[in-house]
Amino acid sequence: xxxxxxxxxxxxxxxxxxxxxxxxxxxxxxxxxxxxxxxxxxxxxxxxxxxxxxxxxxxxxxxxxxxxxxxxxxxxxxxxxxxxxxxxxxxxxxxxxxxxxxxxxxxxxxxxxxxxxxxxxxxxxxxxxxxxxxxxxxxxxxxxxxxxxxxxxxxxxxxxxxxxxxxxxxxxxxxxxxxxxxxxxxxxxxxxxxxxxxxxxxxxxxxxxxxxxxxxxxxxxxxxxxxxxxxxxxxxxxx
Amino acid sequence: xxxxxxxxxxxxxxxxxxxxxxxxxxxxxxxxxxxxxxxxxxxxxxxxxxxxxxxxxxxxxxxxxxxxxxxxxxxxxxxxxxxxxxxxxxxxxxxxxxxxxxxxxxxxxxxxxxxxxxxxxxxxxxxxxxxxxxxxxxxxxxxxxxxxxxxxxxxxxxxxxxxxxxxxxxxxxxxxxxxxxxxxxxxxxxxxxxxxxxxxxxxxxxxxxxxxxxxxxxxxxxxxxxxxxxxxxxxxxxxxxxxxxxxxxxxxxxxxxxxxxxxxxxxxxxxxxxxxxxxxxxxxxxxxxxxxxxxxxxxxxxxxxxxxxxxxxxxxxxxxxxxxxxxxxxxxxxxxxxxxxxxxxxxxxxxxxxxxxxxxxxxxxxxxxxxxxxxxxxxxxxxxxxxxxxxxxxxxxxxxxxxxxxxxxxxxxxxxxxxxxxxxxxxxxxxxxxxxxxxxxxxxxxxxxxxxxxxxxxxxxxxxxxxxxxxxxxxxxxxxxxxxxxxxxxxxxxxxxxxxxxxxxxxxxxxxxxxxxxxxxxxxxxxxxxxxxxxxxxxxxxxxxxxxxxxxxxxxxxxxxxxxxxxxxxxxxxxxxxxxxxxxxxxxxxxxxxxxxxxxxxxxxxxxxxxxxxxxxxxxxxxxxxxxxxxxxxxxxxxxxxxxxxxxxxxxxxxxxxxxxxxxxxxxxxxxxxxxxxxxxxxxxxxxxxxxxxxxxxxxxxxxxxxxxxxxxxxxxxxxxxxxxxxxxxxxxxxxxxxxxxx
Numbered sequence: 001x002x003x004x005x006x007x008x009x010x011x012x013x014x015x016x017x018x019x020x021x022x023x024x025x026x027x028x029x030x031x032x033x034x035x036x037x038x039x040x041x042x043x044x045x046x047x048x049x050x051x052x053x054x055x056x057x058x059x060x061x062x063x064x065x066x067x068x069x070x071x072x073x074x075x076x077x078x079x080x081x082x083x084x085x086x087x088x089x090x091x092x093x094x095x096x097x098x099x100x101x102x103x104x105x106x107x108x109x110x111x112x113x114x115x116x117x118x119x120x121x122x123x124x125x126x127x128x129x130x131x132x133x134x135x136x137x138x139x140x141x142x143x144x145x146x147x148x149x150x151x152x153x154x155x156x157x158x159x160x161x162x163x164x165x166x167x168x169x170x171x172x173x174x175x176x177x178x179x180x181x182x183x184x185x186x187x188x189x190x191x192x193x194x195x196x197x198x199x200x201x202x203x204x205x206x207x208x209x210x211x212x213x214x215x216x217x218x219x220x221x222x223x224x225x226x227x228x229x230x231x232x233x234x235x236x237x238x239x
Numbered sequence: 240x241x242x243x244x245x246x247x248x249x250x251x252x253x254x255x256x257x258x259x260x261x262x263x264x265x266x267x268x269x270x271x272x273x274x275x276x277x278x279x280x281x282x283x284x285x286x287x288x289x290x291x292x293x294x295x296x297x298x299x300x301x302x303x304x305x306x307x308x309x310x311x312x313x314x315x316x317x318x319x320x321x322x323x324x325x326x327x328x329x330x331x332x333x334x335x336x337x338x339x340x341x342x343x344x345x346x347x348x349x350x351x352x353x354x355x356x357x358x359x360x361x362x363x364x365x366x367x368x369x370x371x372x373x374x375x376x377x378x379x380x381x382x383x384x385x386x387x388x389x390x391x392x393x394x395x396x397x398x399x400x401x402x403x404x405x406x407x408x409x410x411x412x413x414x415x416x417x418x419x420x421x422x423x424x425x426x427x428x429x430x431x432x433x434x435x436x437x438x439x440x441x442x443x444x445x446x447x448x449x450x451x452x453x454x455x456x457x458x459x460x461x462x463x464x465x466x467x468x469x470x471x472x473x474x475x476x477x478x479x480x481x482x483x484x485x486x487x488x489x490x491x492x493x494x495x496x497x498x499x500x501x502x503x504x505x506x507x508x509x510x511x512x513x514x515x516x517x518x519x520x521x522x523x524x525x526x527x528x529x530x531x532x533x534x535x536x537x538x539x540x541x542x543x544x545x546x547x548x549x550x551x552x553x554x555x556x557x558x559x560x561x562x563x564x565x566x567x568x569x570x571x572x573x574x575x576x577x578x579x580x581x582x583x584x585x586x587x588x589x590x591x592x593x594x595x596x597x598x599x600x601x602x603x604x605x606x607x608x609x610x611x612x613x614x615x616x617x618x619x620x621x622x623x624x625x626x627x628x629x630x631x632x633x634x635x636x637x638x639x640x641x642x643x644x645x646x647x648x649x650x651x652x653x654x655x656x657x658x659x660x661x662x663x664x665x666x667x668x669x670x671x672x673x674x675x676x677x678x679x680x681x682x683x684x685x686x687x688x689x690x691x692x693x694x695x696x697x698x699x700x701x702x703x704x705x706x707x708x709x710x711x712x713x714x715x716x717x718x719x720x721x722x723x724x725x726x727x728x729x730x731x732x733x734x735x736x737x738x739x740x741x742x743x744x745x746x747x748x749x750x751x752x753x754x755x756x757x758x759x760x761x762x763x764x765x766x767x768x769x770x771x772x773x774x775x776x777x778x779x780x781x782x783x784x785x786x787x788x789x790x791x792x793x794x795x796x797x798x799x800x801x802x803x804x805x806x807x808x809x810x811x812x813x814x815x816x817x818x819x820x821x822x823x824x825x826x827x828x829x830x831x832x833x834x835x836x837x838x839x840x841x842x843x844x845x846x847x848x849x850x851x852x853x854x855x856x857x858x859x860x861x862x863x864x865x866x867x868x869x870x871x872x873x874x875x876x877x878x879x880x881x882x883x884x885x886x887x888x889x890x891x892x893x894x895x896x897x898x899x900x901x902x903x904x905x906x907x908x909x910x911x912x913x914x915x916x917x918x919x920x921x922x923x924x925x926x927x928x929x930x931x932x933x934x935x936x937x938x939x940x941x942x943x944x945x946x947x948x949x950x951x952x953x954x955x956x957x958x959x960x961x962x963x964x965x966x967x968x969x970x971x972x973x974x975x976x977x978x979x980x981x982x
Contacts, residue, residue, distance in 0.1 A: 008870055010870050010871035010872065011871040011979060014981055019912060060873070061873050063918070064920075066915045
């Protein structure tokens with residue numbers, strides 16, 4: 001069985017707990033305004049990878065994982081390759097390696113349920129709590145996000161909530177309050193991460209000949225983000 | 240038992256010189272965290288500020304503040320000097336003023352003449368004339384070199400040889416001065432001398448050793464005199480922690496007063512000193528704050544040590560290093576770790592006195608180090624970029640629990656071994672020479688065995704490998720012979736009496752060979768094997784470039800196809816070296832370490848089949864070539880970890896730069912990640928890691944605005960430098976290295 005791969009990062013320290021081997025899978029249905037991997041959108045680009053190769057790279061990283069590291073499937077939207085993910089995660093489990101799925105919440109299909117059930121952790125990007133603005137940011141309907149949350153809760157999976165904060169798009173106190181409200185529907189939240197929007201991908205867009213739609217929007221100010229972080233609230237009944 | 244030893248557990252060490260056993264029986268492992276540490280006292284700050292002023296003045300003066308060529312550096316050549324008279328609590332400087340440099344001519348008078356001329360000074364006539372009659376080490380070597388030896392030297396096949404300057408890399412066990420006092424050491428040396436001089440056969444070795452021991456005894460007497468000039472009687476053992484530091488430092492100081500060896504490690508002093516600190520804390524002799532102040536002042540003294548160098552020398556070993564390497568931590572043979580409170584205190588100096596390249600603080604990493612200490616080290620790395628890590632679990636089985644690090648990465652058993660330093664040969668050039676059948680690609684000179692140049696290609700891998708091995712075989716024989724000459728002459732004309740006085744009279748010797756251009760050679764052979772490589776010739780038929788078609792695996796991506804070539808190169812090199820007998824039966828060892836000579840070696844090497852352009856710097860040490868390690872940090876580290884330390888017992892150096900953001904989002908996470916990275920890397924069996932946690936943009940800014948970054952310290956290759964002290968070319972190379980970052 002083959003998957004489609006964008007790239008491998010053998011040292012991921014910011015995509016889930018511990019040191020992780022990150023597989024960036026190729027292909028994404030969303031077209032987020034601030035996407036920093038536009039080269040991972042198309043399903044034709046990238047290269048093939050089989051389960052053996054996934055296991056090979058993951059095993060090479062084992063001495064670095066410590067107690068809580070492992071593998072993260074990111075993208076693109078890795079759930080577009082749910083069937084491959086399921087097989088890969090099963091093979092990794094045999095080696096004693098845990099897996100996280102980094103999900104954009106913009107895609108669900110018949111393999112999603114099983115994929116979520118098989119993984120150990122979900123990094124869930126909440127693009128925006130408001131359906132209208134979710135659509136503006138991603139170009140997709142928010143329903144898929146709600147569906148994924150249901151699946152996650154059904155399987156009692158733990159979640160790292162992530163939210164990219166962009167100036168003038170979702171950087172107000174009201175935005176954070178809305179986020180606090182929205183994530184109450186997730187049963188187990190281990191961590192909530194507000195990530196700063198940055199402009200380092202602009203050059204990539206130029207090279208790919210894609211128009212960058214957030215032109216002129218400055219990178220998110222670090223101090224302001226710190227203030228917003230203080231407003232983040234874990235749900236009261238969080239388990 | 241002597242009264243200075245009261246409270247210590249007795250053993251063999253009370254009857255014979257055995258510092259290792261003294262430590263083993265008396266040290267107290269510390270499992271706690273850094274919360275006990277004391278900050279800098281007012282006095283420390285005052286002395287530190289004075290040193291900062293001097294460093295600024297030194298930089299403004301172009302790197303060297305003052306030169307005194309009026310006399311030859313000997314143990315008692317200068318009157319006592321102080322950072323601030325009356326304020327120093329650990330005393331002793333090389334000359335009578337901090338940062339003032341003197342001359343050490345016995346390694347080579349030519350070099351001294353150049354140095355002195357570069358700084359607009361003049362040698363006094365009587366010194367100048369003296370060398371009409373006195374042979375230096377440098378004179379001796381060149382009297383013995385063959386034509387071919389000179390040729391491989393000037394073409395850059397072997398470079399940086401210690402044939403014109405002090406060889407260094409000798410580490411006296413300076414702790415002996417503190418534990419036993421000088422008088423006892425003299426008595427023991429006298430006994431050794433009588434034993435050796437009374438042997439039935441007075442062969443060359445015995446005669447030489449007997450003379451050497453006599454010279455050591457003279458040095459020991461002079462060291463007592465030096466201490467007396469500073470108001471200390473060091474004929475007996477040190478009685479408390481302050482004296483233990485002072486005695487140890489005096490012993491070390493004598494060595495750097497009269498020897499300008501390239502690398503002058505101090506050894507492994509921190510846990511030894513801790514035994515005295517613990518006794519004083521228990522007795523109430525000194526407080527934690529006072530002990531930290533002694534340690535701070537000791538380290539401050541080491542920071543102002545200097546040697547006079549030529550511009551040519553600085554091109555090889557950039558940044559004005561002394562390699563005052565101190566090994567910290569490690570584990571004992573009984574499984575108890577050797578981290579003590581004093582291991583923390585020494586690292587704490589990087590906060591109390593700010594980041595600095597010297598002393599070259601080296602953490603001897605083991606799985607068994609206590610977790611709080613691992614975290615503290617990682618934190619210090621992230622905050623200061625001033626420390627390096629070496630794998631104690633790898634070295635301990637071969638070197639025991641009381642070894643230390645000579646220079647950057649070379650293990651030596653304390654008190655029992657010495658090293659013959661041997662710079663390095665250029666692997667990339669050996670490959671090019673093989674393909675050209677014995678014609679140097681840069682000059683067209685014929686050198687080595689002569690054969691037809693390789694065909695028009697694509698070059699067959701087996702043929703390239705065969706040729707590489709023919710020329711490796713030829714050069715390694717020459718290399719061993721060159722080293723034999725160098726160390727014969729160094730022993731004869733520039734014997735390090737004051738350092739050797741703190742070693743056993745009959746030491747075991749290691750002969751340390753080295754390689755440069757390691758990743759370039761591996762990638763070039765990989766290109767030949769996995770892509771199609773066609774030679775491009777000049778009008779004389781000499782191959783001066785290569786056309787490489789197709790992709791090939793590159794070292795640094797955890798890809799066995801090329802990593803196995805790299806491993807094979809290291810194995811073949813040591814095999815060839817071992818075929819040839821060494822001077823004084825030294826054991827052959829090999830390092831993959833370049834210091835900053837990777838820039839100079841690159842300059843002397845033409846275009847290579849991996850696509851590297853002529854003159855471009857090599858990667859340092861065993862590093863993957865700049866930016867070719869594209870699969871992330873773990874893959875890069877895993878490639879380097881395949882180079883077996885048992886093949887390269889003189890060390891496998893890897894310098895690693897990572898951005899803070901790539902280590903994690905928050906401070907605590909970054910520390911955890913770095914600990915995990917070190918655990919994983921060393922668990923893979925790797926040997927050494929220099930860690931820099933910084934952004935490339937910071938270095939670029941420091942390149943343009945040096946005055947903004949007076950204390951910016953970076954690890955370059957087994958040692959650290961003040962970034963400003965590097966030449967612009969060396970700075971550019973450091974900036975061009977891979978920075979592992981978050982994508």
